[in-house]
Amino acid sequence: MKVAIIGAGNMGGAIARGLAQGHYVRVQDITVTNPSMPKLEKLKVEFPAIQVSTDNHEAADADVVIVAVKPWKVEEVLKPLRLRQPQVLVSVAAGMTFEDLAHFVDPEMPMFRIIPNTAISLRASMTLIACRNASEQQTLTMLDLFNEMGLAMLIEEKQLAAATSLTSCGIAYVLKYVQAAMQAGVEAGIRPKDAMKMVAQTVEGAARLLLENEDTHPALEIEKVTTPGGITIKGVNSLEHDGFTSAVIKAIKASI
Ligand SMILES: NC(=O)C1=CN([C@@H]2O[C@H](COP(=O)(O)OP(=O)(O)OC[C@H]3O[C@@H](n4cnc5c(N)ncnc54)[C@H](OP(=O)(O)O)[C@@H]3O)[C@@H](O)[C@H]2O)C=CC1
Numbered sequence: 001m002k003v004a005i006i007g008a009g010n011m012g013g014a015i016a017r018g019l020a021q022g023h024y025v026r027v028q029d030i031t032v033t034n035p036s037m038p039k040l041e042k043l044k045v046e047f048p049a050i051q052v053s054t055d056n057h058e059a060a061d062a063d064v065v066i067v068a069v070k071p072w073k074v075e076e077v078l079k080p081l082r083l084r085q086p087q088v089l090v091s092v093a094a095g096m097t098f099e100d101l102a103h104f105v106d107p108e109m110p111m112f113r114i115i116p117n118t119a120i121s122l123r124a125s126m127t128l129i130a131c132r133n134a135s136e137q138q139t140l141t142m143l144d145l146f147n148e149m150g151l152a153m154l155i156e157e158k159q160l161a162a163a164t165s166l167t168s169c170g171i172a173y174v175l176k177y178v179q180a181a182m183q184a185g186v187e188a189g190i191r192p193k194d195a196m197k198m199v200a201q202t203v204e205g206a207a208r209l210l211l212e213n214e215d216t217h218p219a220l221e222i223e224k225v226t227t228p229g230g231i232t233i234k235g236v237n238s239l240e241h242d243g244f245t246s247a248v249i250k251a252i253k254a255s256i
């Protein structure tokens with residue numbers, strides 16, 4: 001399977017690295033393009049067998065074409081390439097619908113919209129996948145590719161905006177909590193670097209408690225920490241008095 005990645009920025013570069021380290025695509029079958037060379041040269045140093053080019057046309061003769069440019073550049077990038085079935089189009093452009101994309105390529109071709117988050121650079125992404133005109137096999141392949149870069153989930157296109165807020169924007173919201181907790185720790189005399197590690201490991205632990213037990217729920221895990229009359233319930237109730245739950249709901253909805 002030959003894969004072209006158009007755009008070697010945060011997302012394109014991370015997907016290229018993820019694919020190159022994965023089991024489904026041979027490194028020499030990956031071509032990455034960008035208007036200038038520095039990002040491509042960096043990739044080439046890391047993966048000497050990877051193909052790089054500043055010419056999108058040269059790369060577009062691939063089985064799967066992943067477009068990873070900013071949303072407002074998608075039209076000018078895709079139109080000249082005249083992509084058509086049996087090629088598969090994969091777009092990571094947030095907010096660009098299948099209907100939008102269909103104006104720039106063969107509208108009947110298989111298409112995927114993929115929304116990773118920035119943890120894809122560590123192969124720890126929550127990646128959302130929606131499909132149109134795709135076979136079951138093509139969809140399974142896409143899930144396999146992105147499950148190697150974290151956790152991938154197939155959802156309907158109409159859920160993408162809300163799910164993007166939870167996952168891509170969600171990285172920023174979680175980090176805002178980390179920053180706030182660090183500020184409190186520093187005020188209490190903990191060194192910033194130590195506070196960052198303490199909070200980050202705690203966030204990872206909380207995530208694993210949920211991800212590694214299908215039968216659990218945040219409420220159950222919170223109950224395990226909150227000793228009646230103890231210190232945790234004081235903090236949890238303080239968060240509620242200050243509108244924490246409401247603030248998070250408003251933030252997620254603001255990003256949809
Ligand atoms: N960042 C995030 O968390 C998420 C981003 N996305 C989506 O991913 C897409 C890419 O975002 P991101 O990677 O952050 O952006 P970047 O700006 O980091 O990457 C875009 C890349 O595209 C390159 N580029 C520009 N024009 C062309 C062209 N004509 N042909 C080939 N390459 C070109 C740019 O080159 P250069 O700048 O070197 O000139 C740059 O390297 C966006 O559509 C965004 O909506 C989706 C989910 C999450």
Ligand SMILES: O=C(O)[C@@H]1CCC=N1
Pocket residue numbers: 094164168169
């Ligand atoms: O903030 C944004 O618009 C982009 C899309 C999803 C994450 N970052």
